[in-house]
Amino acid sequence: MDYIKDINQLIVDNFLFGDENDLKNNASLLENGIIDSTGVLELISFLEETYKITIEDDEMIPDNLDSMNNINNFLKKKLSD
Amino acid sequence: MCGIAGICHINGPGQISLDTLNTMTAVLRHRGADESGIYIDDHIGLGHARLSIIDLTSGTQPIHNEDKTLWIVFNGEIFNYPELRKQLIDDGHHFYTTTDTEVVLHLYERGGLQCLSLLNGQFAFAIWDSSKKQLFLARDRMGICPLHYTIQNGYLYFASEIKSIFMEKKIKREINPIALDQIFTFWAPLPQFTAFKNIKELEPGQFLQINKSQINIKKYWHFPIPSRNEKIGASPEELTEELMHLLSDAVRIRLIADVTVGTYLSGGLDSSGITALVAKYFNHDVQSFGIRFEASDFDESVYQKQLASFLNVNHKELSISNNDIASHFSEILWHAEKPILRTAPVPLFLLSKLVSENGLKVILTGEGADEIFGGYNIFKETLIRKFWSRKPGDQNRADLITRIYPNIFKNPLLKKSLIKFFAQGLDKADDPLFSHLIRWNNTKRIKTFFSDDLKKEIGDYDCIEEIRQLIPDHFDTCSSLTKAQYLESTLFLSNYLLSSQGDRVAMAHAVETRPPFLDHRIIEFMARVPSVWKILGLNEKHILKKMFKDILPKNIVDRPKNPYRAPIQQSLLAGHNCEFIKGMLCETKIQKSGYFNAKKVHALTKKLNTQKNINEVDGMAIAGILSTQILDDQYIQNFPLTTNLPLIPNLMIDHRSDNTGKLAGKA
Numbered sequence: 102m103d104y105i106k107d108i109n110q111l112i113v114d115n116f117l118f119g120d121e122n123d124l125k126n127n128a129s130l131l132e133n134g135i136i137d138s139t140g141v142l143e144l145i146s147f148l149e150e151t152y153k154i155t156i157e158d159d160e161m162i163p164d165n166l167d168s169m170n171n172i173n174n175f176l177k178k179k180l181s182d
Numbered sequence: 183m184c185g186i187a188g189i190c191h192i193n194g195p196g197q198i199s200l201d202t203l204n205t206m207t208a209v210l211r212h213r214g215a216d217e218s219g220i221y222i223d224d225h226i227g228l229g230h231a232r233l234s235i236i237d238l239t240s241g242t243q244p245i246h247n248e249d250k251t252l253w254i255v256f257n258g259e260i261f262n263y264p265e266l267r268k269q270l271i272d273d274g275h276h277f278y279t280t281t282d283t284e285v286v287l288h289l290y291e292r293g294g295l296q297c298l299s300l301l302n303g304q305f306a307f308a309i310w311d312s313s314k315k316q317l318f319l320a321r322d323r324m325g326i327c328p329l330h331y332t333i334q335n336g337y338l339y340f341a342s343e344i345k346s347i348f349m350e351k352k353i354k355r356e357i358n359p360i361a362l363d364q365i366f367t368f369w370a371p372l373p374q375f376t377a378f379k380n381i382k383e384l385e386p387g388q389f390l391q392i393n394k395s396q397i398n399i400k401k402y403w404h405f406p407i408p409s410r411n412e413k414i415g416a417s418p419e420e421l422t423e424e425l426m427h428l429l430s431d432a433v434r435i436r437l438i439a440d441v442t443v444g445t446y447l448s449g450g451l452d453s454s455g456i457t458a459l460v461a462k463y464f465n466h467d468v469q470s471f472g473i474r475f476e477a478s479d480f481d482e483s484v485y486q487k488q489l490a491s492f493l494n495v496n497h498k499e500l501s502i503s504n505n506d507i508a509s510h511f512s513e514i515l516w517h518a519e520k521p522i523l524r525t526a527p528v529p530l531f532l533l534s535k536l537v538s539e540n541g542l543k544v545i546l547t548g549e550g551a552d553e554i555f556g557g558y559n560i561f562k563e564t565l566i567r568k569f570w571s572r573k574p575g576d577q578n579r580a581d582l583i584t585r586i587y588p589n590i591f592k593n594p595l596l597k598k599s600l601i602k603f604f605a606q607g608l609d610k611a612d613d614p615l616f617s618h619l620i621r622w623n624n625t626k627r628i629k630t631f632f633s634d635d636l637k638k639e640i641g642d643y644d645c646i647e648e649i650r651q652l653i654p655d656h657f658d659t660c661s662s663l664t665k666a667q668y669l670e671s672t673l674f675l676s677n678y679l680l681s682s683q684g685d686r687v688a689m690a691h692a693v694e695t696r697p698p699f700l701d702h703r704i705i706e707f708m709a710r711v712p713s714v715w716k717i718l719g720l721n722e723k724h725i726l727k728k729m730f731k732d733i734l735p736k737n738i739v740d741r742p743k744n745p746y747r748a749p750i751q752q753s754l755l756a757g758h759n760c761e762f763i764k765g766m767l768c769e770t771k772i773q774k775s776g777y778f779n780a781k782k783v784h785a786l787t788k789k790l791n792t793q794k795n796i797n798e799v800d801g802m803a804i805a806g807i808l809s810t811q812i813l814d815d816q817y818i819q820n821f822p823l824t825t826n827l828p829l830i831p832n833l834m835i836d837h838r839s840d841n842t843g844k845l846a847g848k849a
Contacts, residue, residue: 115789118782120630131602137624138590138603139797146794161596 104176108169111147116140126169141166148172154179184243185210185231185689186255186329187341188308189350190317193395195224196336198838203227205349208829210342212517213257213689219243219833221253226310226317230255233692235439235543241281242833247291248276251313253835254290256283257342258305258327259696261435266300283307290318295389298402302435302702306342306384312837317392323403324550324700325386325676328685332381338392343686344381344519348821354380355818357810359639362521362777366806367626367645369523370677372652377520377813386676403702406709407668409659413712421711422728425704429729432701433459436546443544444469444537446695447497448746449485451723452548452557454738455730456698460546461493462733468495471537471545473529476503477749485738492735500536502529507753508760512812517690518682519817521809523625523802526748531687538691545688549679550699553671554708555726556663556716557743562586564617564666565717567604571611580605585720588742614657615649617666622646628803631778631786649673663713750801751790754808766811775814778807 105126113122116135130136136144144166145156156165156179165175187206189198200222207218207229214233221228221244230243236259244253260266263282266289271277275288282303289297290309295318304326309318319340321329331340332347339347348355356379361371371377373385384390387403414421433456437443445457447470461468470490474483483499490497507528514531515522537545552558563586570579583604584591591597607613607620615622632640649669657665680697688695698704708716711725718724727739754763765771767787772780790796790804 114785118630118779118785120782129602131599132606134623134627137627137797137799138587138600140799141596141599141603143793143797158596162598163602166599167602 102177102180104173105169107151108172108176111151112169115143115147124169126173128169129163129167130169131163131167148176152176152180184233184257185213185342185346186257186306186308187229187346188227188255188339190226190310190338190340190392191224192333192336192338192392192397194315195839198222198224198227199350200227200836202350203229204829204831205825206339206341206346207231207831208825209346209349211829212692213342214692217242217832218829219255219835220831221255221310221835221837223312223837224839225312225315228253228255228308228310233543233694235259235441235694236282237280238440240279241283243283244833244835245279245281245284245287247287251311252287252291253310253312254283254287254307256286256305256307257329258303258307258322259436259439259694260286260301260303260305261438261701262300262302264438294318295320295391295402298389304696304700308340315394318389319384319391320389320402321384321386323387323702324405324671324680324705326680326685326697326700328681329384330376330381331384331390333397334380338397343517344376344378345516345817345821347381348817349823349825351823355821356380357777357814357818359636360643360645362632362636362810363629363640363643364645364648365521365523366629366632367622368673368677369625369802370674370681371520372645372648373672373677378817386672404654405668405672406706407654407657407660407664408710409656410661412710414710418715418725418728421715421725425707425725426729428701428704428707429455429698430459430463432698432704433546434464436696436698436701437464439544441543442469442541443546443696444471444540444542445495445546446470446533446548447472447486447489447495448548449482449489449738450548450744450746451726451730451734451738451741452551452699454485454489454548454734455551455726456546456548457489457495458493458730458733461495468493469540469542470495470497471533471540472497472499473533474499474501475529475748476501477752480747480749482744485741488735489738498536498540500529500533502532502748504749504753504756506532507748508756508763511754511808512762512816514682514687514690515809515812516816517686519686519813520682521806521813522678522682523628523806523809524683524748525750525753525805526746527683527687529748530683531690534688534691534693537693543692544694544696547695547697548699549684549695549697550675551723551726552743553667553675554699554705555723556667556713557723557726558670559586559722559743559745560617560621560670561663561666561717562720562722563604564662566720567608567620568611568616568662570605571608574605574608582720614653614665615646615669617662618669619646624799625802627799628806631782631803631807633776633779636777661713663716664709750805751796754804755787755790763808766808766815771811771815775811775818777810777814783807 217232260282306327306329472486475481
C-alpha cells in the first residue's frame with residue numbers, strides 16, 4: 102500500500118492549511134520551510150494518531166520523517182511489521 | 183510619564199481647533215490623570231496629560247522660558263537634570279519650577295537641537311518657539327517613550343499614542359498592509375512604521391523640526407556598533423568594575439523621584455540584579471512586583487520568593503491564569519495599537535495595575551540587559567551556527583546547538599531532525615542578516631493566512647530586503663554577535679519590548695517603567711566590549727554575571743536564561759472569553775475585515791482546538807490573526823471619535839489672535 106496521497110493531504114491540511122503544494126515527494130520538509138523544529142513533534146503525533154502506531158525514539162530520524170517519500174517508506178515498513 | 187499631543191499648521195498661521203486638541207489630550211488621560219494643560223496660538227496647539235513624578239506642586243505643563251517665547255510639553259524623565267540645571271543657573275537661566283522639563287526647555291534655548299546629546303533619559307517632547315515659529319519634536323535614544331505623527335492637509339498632528347491623532351475626524355484610519363507584512367515577519371513593524379497607513383512613529387534617537395514650512399527629520403543618535411578594531415582592550419575584571427560603577431549610577435539616577443520607586447522582579451538575573459542594587463545601595467524599603475503563572479511551564483515564582491527573602495524586599499506577586507490572558511487580550515490591543523504575535527504583554531498590563539493599586543507610579547525593570555550584555559539564545563545560536571558553518575559536516579559542531587535548546591531537544595533521538603532545521607542557511611554565514619534570517623523565515627510562514635486581497639496590496643514588497651537597505655555601511659566590519667545585537671535591539675527591543683510590552687501596558691495604568699540597563703552610557707560602553715567577554719564559550723552575559731556574583735545567590739547567577747513568555751493557544755482558545763474570541767475569528771468577521779483567508783483561519787482554529795502538540799508558528803499565527811481582527815474592530819470599524827472624559831485643563835494658555843476668552847483659567 103502507498104501512503105503518499107494521504108501524507109500529502111495530512112501536510113496540506115495541517116501545515117499548509119489547504120494550500121495545494123507542488124512539493125516533490127523527495128523534498129525535505131524542514132529545508133523547505135514546511136515544518137520547523139517544533140513542527141517535527143507535531144508531525145510525529147499526527148502520524149501516531151492517524152495510523153495508530155507508536156513511533157519509537159530511535160525511529161525519529163530524518164531518514165524516516167523528513168520527506169513524503171521517507172514517511173511513506175517508514176509507514177510501509179512500520180505497518181507491515 | 184505623561185501624554186503629549188499637538189497640532190501644527192505648517193505654512194504660517196491657520197485654524198487650530200481647540201476642541202480637537204482637547205479631545206486629543208483627553209484620550210491620553212490614562213497616561214497621566216494628575217493634571218492637564220493646553221497651549222494654543224494661531225500656529226500651534228500643544229496638549230499635555232500629566233503624571234506627576236517630579237515637582238508635584240508647580241510642574242504643570244506646558245512650561246515656558248523666562249520671556250514666554252518657548253513652550254514645551256514633555257513626556258518622560260531626564261535623569262541627569264540636577265547637574266544640567268545647575269550649569270544653566272550658572273549660565274544665568276531662571277527657573278520657576280524644579281522640574282526636569284524646564285531644564286530641557288532652557289537647554290534648547292541655549293543650544294537648540296544640540297541639547298539632545300546632553301540628555302540622559304527617556305523622553306518624547308515638543309518645543310514651540312513662538313517668536314521664530316519653529317517646532318521641535320524629539321524622542322529618546324532607544325525609543326522608551328513613544329511619539330507618533332502624521333502630516334496631512336498642511337497640518338502636522340503628533341501624539342504619544344495614535345488614538346489621540348485619530349481624534350481628528352479628517353484623518354483616515356486604515357491598517358497598513360506593509361506594516362502587517364513586517365509584523366508577520368519580525369513581530370513588530372520596522373522603525374518609523376505603525377500599523378496604520380500614513381501614521382508614522384518618530385524613530386528612537388530622532389528629531390523633527392519645522393522651520394518656515396520646511397520639515398527636517400534626522401537621527402541624532404545611532405545604536406553603536408563599533409568595528410572589531412575599536413574594542414576596549416581591558417581585562418574582564420577591569421570591565422566588570424567599570425560597568426558596575428556605571429550601572430550603580432544608572433540605578434541611582436533612576437531613583438530620583440518625588441514618589442516611591444519600585445521594581446519588577448521576575449526571578450531572572452537582570453531584574454534580580456537591579457532589585458539587589460536598589461535594596462543594597464539606595465533604598466532599604468523596596469517594593470517589588472512579580473508574575474506567577476497558572477501554567478507551570480511559564481512560572482518562575484519560586485525564584486522570586488527566594489530573592490525576596492534573600493534581599494529582604496517586600497514582594498507582591500500576581501497570579502495569572504489562562505483566563506486572565508484571554509479576558510484582557512482585547513484591552514491591551516487598545517493600548518498597544520499594533521497586532522502582536524504573543525500574549526506576553528497581557529500579564530505585564532495586569533502587573534502595572536497591581537503597581538498602581540499599591541500607590542506606586544515608577545518601576546525599575548531589567549529590560550535591555552539581554553540585548554546589551556548578550557543574553558538571548560539567538561546570540562549563542564548565531565555563534566554556534568557561524569562556527570558550524572565553517573565545517574558543516576562536523577557532528578560535534580552540530581551537536582552544540584542541542585545545548586542551548588535543552589527543552590526542544592528533550593528527546594535525544596529527535597536530535598537529527600531538529601539539527602537539520604538549524605542547519606538551514608549555514609551556506610550563507612556571511613549574510614549580514616545571518617543571525618535572524620532563520621527566525622524571520624520561520625515566522626513569515628504565517629503570512630500563508632493573508633487573504634488574496636491583502637497579498638495583492640503588499641505586492642512584491644519584501645520587508646527583509648527593506649532591512650538590508652537600513653543596515654549601516656560598516657556592518658560588515660562588525661562581529662557576528664555585534665550584528666545580531668544590533669538587529670535585536672533596533673527591531674525587536676525598540677518596536678515590541680519597549681512598546682507593546684513596555685510603555686503601553688505600563689502607561690495603561692499610569693505606571694512609568696525605567697530600564698537602567700538602557701542608560702546610553704552603558705549601551706555605548708558595552709558596544710566596545712569584545713564579544714568574547716559578553717558570551718564566553720556558551721556562557722551568556724558573562725560580564726553581567728561577574729558583576730552580580732557578590733550581590734545575588736549563586737543559583738540565580740548560574741540559572742540558565744529563561745525567556746519571559748506567556749501561554750498563547752491554551753489561553754486564547756480555551757479561556758472563558760473564548761466566545762468573544764470565536765466571534766472575532768468567525769468567517770463573517772474575517773471576510774468583512776478582509777485581511778485573512780477565512781478558510782485557512784477556520785482550519786487553523788480547528789487544529790488548535792483538537793491537537794495537543796502545537797508548534798510555535800501556529801501559536802504566533804493565531805495571536806497575530808486575532809490581534810489584527812481586534813485592532814480592526816477597535817480602530818477602523820468602531821473607533822470612538824469622542825471621549826466621554828471632558829477635559830478641563832488645569833492650565834490654559836490661549837495666545838490666538840482672535841481668542842474669545844471663553845475659557846476659564848486663561849493665563
